[in-house]
Amino acid sequence: MHQLQEKRRDPVLDAWLRRACRRGRQAQRVLAPLMPARGYFPDFLTPAAASGGLECGIEAVLCTPRHQLRAEVTLLSVRNPLPTWARALADGETGTLHQLGKALRQYHDSVLAPAWQDIASRIEADRLHRTRTQCSIDTEAMLRTFAPLLRWQRPVLAADYPVDRDVHLQGRGLLLVPSYFCRNTPVALLNEGLPPVLVYPARTGRPPPPSAAGSRLAPLLGHTRAAVLQTLHEPRTTSELARHAGVSLSSASEHATVLRKAGLITSTRERHRVRHTLTPLGVDLLAGRA
Incomplete structure (x- = not known):
C-alpha cells in the first residue's frame, strides 16, 4: 500500500505497480487512510498471527482488543485525516471490523495474489541465504550479511531509521522479516510491548542482463x-x-x-x-x- 502511494516509483517494483494500480481500487480506497506512505501506521494491521497465513492474520486484526484499536487509531489521526468510519473502527464496532477484513481479503486477492510467485521466490531466496550462513557458521555471521543496511556491533544491531530510537529486547528474540516491498530502511513496530519485529528489504535478486x-x-x-x-x-x-x-x-x-x-x-x-x-x-x- 505504501508503494502504491509513492510518487517516485521504484524501478524494481515497476512491473508489479503497473499491474497493481489497475486492480483492487475499492479495497485500496478503504485501506489507504489507515496506511499512509509516511510516518506512523497502526501495529494492529501487522499481527504476529499472520505468520500462520492470510486468514489467521485477518482473524487477528478482527480480534484486536478495543483499547489497542482506540489508542492506535487515535495516534494515526494526529497527523492524518481519517474517514468518518474510523471512529467506529476505533470503538471496535463489529460491522466496521468485518468491512476492514473484507477489504484486506479483496486487496490480497486482487493486488498480491497475482504476483505471489515472484514475491515468494524472492523472499525464499533471501531467507535461504541468511539461514545457510547462520547454520554453517553462526548467528553473528548471518547478521553481518545485512551490511551496510544493518550493522552488527556486539551487542547492538544498528540501522538507519527515520527517527532516533532504541529497542531493548530484554531477553526476547528478534523476528527478522524479509520484505518484497520494503525499499530503503527497515521497519519496526512502535509498541514495544509486542514481540520485537524488524522488517527489512529482501535481496533484490538478479541485476539487468x-x-x-x-x-x-x-x-x-x-x-x-x-x-x-x-x-x-x-x-x-x-x-x-x-x-x-x-x-x-x-x-x-x-x-x-x-x-x-x-x-x-x-x-x-x-x-x-x-x-x-x-x-x-x-x-x-x-x-x-x-
Whole structure:
C-alpha cells in the first residue's frame, strides 16, 4: 500500500505497480487512510498471527482488543485525516471490523495474489541465504550479511531509521522479516510491548542482463572487475566466482577484495570457503539506480 502511494516509483517494483494500480481500487480506497506512505501506521494491521497465513492474520486484526484499536487509531489521526468510519473502527464496532477484513481479503486477492510467485521466490531466496550462513557458521555471521543496511556491533544491531530510537529486547528474540516491498530502511513496530519485529528489504535478486550492466561499468571498473561484479547476481564462493568470471582463483580473490573495500560486496567465511554477496549498493550499481 505504501508503494502504491509513492510518487517516485521504484524501478524494481515497476512491473508489479503497473499491474497493481489497475486492480483492487475499492479495497485500496478503504485501506489507504489507515496506511499512509509516511510516518506512523497502526501495529494492529501487522499481527504476529499472520505468520500462520492470510486468514489467521485477518482473524487477528478482527480480534484486536478495543483499547489497542482506540489508542492506535487515535495516534494515526494526529497527523492524518481519517474517514468518518474510523471512529467506529476505533470503538471496535463489529460491522466496521468485518468491512476492514473484507477489504484486506479483496486487496490480497486482487493486488498480491497475482504476483505471489515472484514475491515468494524472492523472499525464499533471501531467507535461504541468511539461514545457510547462520547454520554453517553462526548467528553473528548471518547478521553481518545485512551490511551496510544493518550493522552488527556486539551487542547492538544498528540501522538507519527515520527517527532516533532504541529497542531493548530484554531477553526476547528478534523476528527478522524479509520484505518484497520494503525499499530503503527497515521497519519496526512502535509498541514495544509486542514481540520485537524488524522488517527489512529482501535481496533484490538478479541485476539487468550482463551486456547492459557491463557496457556501463566496464569503463569505470575495467572489463574484468565489472564481469566479476556481474557474476555475483547470486552468492558465490571465490572458486565459483573465478569459474563464472573466467579468471584465475588469485585474480578473483584480488577483485573481490577491491569490490569489498568499495562496499559493493560482502564476504563471509564458511569453514574453508569464502562466499561473496552483493550489498544493496552493489545491486543498485548494477541496476543503474541512484
